[in-house]
Amino acid sequence: MTVAAPATVKYAFYGRVSTEDAQDPSLSIPRQLAACRRAIEATSGEVVAYYWDIESGRKELAQRGRGADGTPFGVAVPRDGGLADLRARVGNGCGFDAVIVESIDRLSRMTADATRIERELEQLDIGLFAADEPMVANATAILTRRVKQGVAEWYVRDLIEKSRRGMEESVRQGWHTGGPVPYGFALEPHEHPNPHKAREGKLKHKLVIDPIRGPIVLMVYEDYCVHGLGLGEIVDKLNRDLDRYPPPQRNRKDDNGLAQTWSRSQVRSMLRNPKYTGYNVWNRHDKRKGRPLIRAREQWIWSPLPTHEALVTRELFEAVEERARRNAIAARAPDQARPYSGRPRRAGRFYVLRGHVRCGMCGRRMEGSHQKGSNWYRCQYVTRRGSVAADIAGHPRVLGIKEDKVLDAVLDFLSERIFGPGRLRLLRAELASAASDSWREHDAELERLERERTDVDRSLRRQVLRLEEHDDPNHPVIALATRRIEELSARATAISEATTVLRAKRPAGASPDEIETMLDAIPDMRDALATADESELAEIFEAFDVTATYDKANARLELAATVTPELVEDQEKATAPRGRSRDFGIAGAGFEPATFGL
DSSP, X not given: OOOBOOTTOEEEEEEEESOTTTSOHHHHHHHHHHHHHHHHGGGTOEEEEEEEEESOXXXXXXXXXXXXXXXXXTOSSOOOOOHHHHHHHTTSSOSOSEEEESSHHHHOSSHHHHHHHHHHHHHTTOEEXXXXXXXBOSHHHHHHHHHHHHHHHHHHHXXXXXXXXXXXXXXXXXXXXXXXXXXXXXXXXXXXXXHHHHHTTOEEEEEEEOTTTHHHHHXXXXXXXXXXXXXXHHHHHHHTTTTTSOOOOOOGGGOSSSOOOOOHHHHHHHHTOGGGGTOOEEOOBOOSTTSOSBOOGGGOEEOSSOOSOOSSOHHHHHHHHHHXXXXXXXXXXXXXXXXXXXXXXXXXOOOTTTTTEEETTTOOBOEEEEETTEEEEXXXXXXXXXXXXXXXXXXXXXXXXXXXXXXXXXXXXXXXXXXXXXXXXXXXXXXXXXXXXXXXXXXXXXXXXXXHHHHHHHHHHHHHHHHHTOOOTTOHHHHHHHHHHHHHHHHHHHHHHHHHHHHHSOOSSOOHHHHHHHHHHSOOOHHHHHHOOHHHHHHHHHHTTOEEEEETTTTEEEEEEEEOGGGXXXXXXXXXXXXXXXXXXXXXTBSSOEEEEO
16 A cells, blocks of 8 residues: 655654765755755645754764754754754654655665664654655655665765775875874875876875984884883973973863973873884774774784885884783783782772863863872872973972862752752853853844734735725725735745744854753752762763862862753753754853852
């Protein structure tokens, strides 16, 4: 039996753009919506909800719907959320009967994921249609869709395999394959071998030795392998003369106001980089979440011959590998210096705020430490960079805070600003002073358009009444009223389009009303905080992404928490306005972080 789409079906549109670099979201999303609207014209249907993302269609399904923010691109399509919001809304009085996409691979590039979503919708009696497929749900349509899904997945996998083979060949030819340039090297530009890309001014690069930093690399290898210095000793040696040994560029985690110095991780990375041997090496790092950072050595792709001038010999690099192997074996061996007591070693201590306390000077997470019968959180700046770097940067060699002080402040903060009865009053006071001009201008213009649309609708009704007063179609009033109705209808259309564009071009960040709605929907958990054990408190802190930043110089804590739609249990209150798929930071129940003097 063939089941056609209902004549009055209400659709939810879903669109996706892989990345903002590959496609222009401001063009692609409206184009996809236009294709879907053309497909449903024959059914007299209408689009009543809009969901779209800027993300890869090959991401894990649990991670979908959290794509890049489309606000900077000015996408002229309203947004009720992403894929996760669409899946959460279906079946709960969602207000639409079917979901439509431009093509089925917009839903997902993975056949298994797209089929799973299709099955979820089917169980809730919600159809899934594609603009480039027949608007029916029969056996032939399903077969066509499955073939298209298989072809789409094959295409992506084939493209990945070809890209990988191209990258491997680029490595063999000695070209730099992207990423940070290893310390001690510089990039030498070459004309692109592809004449078309060369005419566009594109270049390829090879590694050449930096005359200033190159000798430092050799010195580090010799200090480690020949002279037997440890990482900490090498770091201190380098930091004692930063003019002679300029440090590498800092990464984003170390983007702070402190002086730039060497760290143990930078020296360790240098010692384990095989490119210093003159060979081009690729595929060392595995960037997938939950995987080891460095792949097994047999998975590395080496050039068959050296492709650039070496800074260290292959033998010296192998000596580093051998010492690292011995260190790993020694670390796993039992401690021979400690006599066996016959009792198993005590498990590690539990730190309820682990990962949530940061140093106000360097911005890094502070590490748990148990001393004098109490838990502390201590900054590891000296451990990572050494005492010489700490003195140069003006960072205290010892910087710590007792867990009890942080925990009391965090519990007070959550009880008052997130769960307490006065949270909305505190929030409104901060919003009144912190609300941005862009949001005020946005809301004022939206209200003006809505008032103008109301006036136009009222005028249209008056003109229709004038038409009904005269039976003679040639009466001059009829002609005037008809012309006026055409003018008003055109103006109403223009206002509707302007309103749609304005709703899509939201100012950056959440609106004050959205923040207040989110905070109001959080249940009162003060009793749970008072009776929770350490593991339960840790779960609460993780759920709200609590952060405590310790400013030792001013003896204060800066506290912040994040409220997300997933935390809201009251679905009626949590029904979000358009665009509410983002996370909203609630720092001090508003914008400014809450501070506690110590």
